[in-house]
Amino acid sequence: MSYLVLGFCVVWVCHFAYLFVLDRQARQLGRRLDARISGASERT
Amino acid sequence: MRRLLLALAFLLLIASTWIGLTQGQIDPVQRNILYVHVPNSVCALLCFVVVLAASVGYLATAGQTWDLVATAAAEAGFVFATILNATGMIFSRAEWNVWWTPSPRLVTSALLWFLYAVYLILRVSLPGGQRRAARLCAVFGIVAFLDVPLVYISARFIPDIHRPNFSLDTAWQTAALMLGMAGTALLAAGLIWLRATLLRDNLKLEQELLY
Secondary structure, eight states, rough: HHHHHHHHHHHHHHHHHHHHHHHHHHHHHHHHHHHHHHHHHHHH | OHHHHHHHHHHHHHHHHHHHHHTOOOSSSSGGGGHHHHHHHHHHHHHHHHHHHHHHHHHHOOOHHHHHHHHHHHHHHHHHHHHHHHHHHHHHHHHHHHHHHHHHOHHHHHHHHHHHHHHHHHHHHSSHHHHHHHHHHHHHHHHHHTTHHEEEEEEHHOOOOSSSSOOOOSSHHHHHHHHHHHHHHHHHHHHHHHHHHHHHHHHHHHHHHHO
């Protein structure tokens, strides 16, 4: 039973870890876009 | 749309786990790892098929979209290959009392993980411009794919501790496996789509900053 639980935990941890990495990259990109837009509006 | 796809994938995976661990339980209990091991293994191989197709597409057309898709599919495939090897090791320990043994299927699966780890390292470390890196990675993506058919045929043609195939006894067990397959395939598609979009937007922003 413990091996079964371990197996399912590994799967869910791997899936959520990768989703977390993608989410962090999306937020980072959003911040860079915001900075660029605010920089552009300051110049004009 | 992407969120809907990912949400649907997780719903299917939860349904598969629920059915697999209640109505469709396989005896002995540790064999229920099959419900996650098989779908993730199939999806890992499918992601590497996408890497191959995108790599050939990039070499033929030099279109940047092919390169982005290859990178995204390699990353998603690497995650699934990690799960393939990890759940395989756990199953092996529970079933055969060893974490790992040098059988053809296990060796080719481990090799697959290392090959795509090298692919991802190459993606970020090759010097000499983005186009050169993309071209070299496309070539490596095609060469690395040679291991995928070996993983598939290894247990079928060479005597192996790993079974070449398995049969399920009840309709509930088949339903659990099929839901798992569908959920994992949708998850893979969603992850590749999400990652490719992120890569494209990142590239656009960098190009805008340059000019």
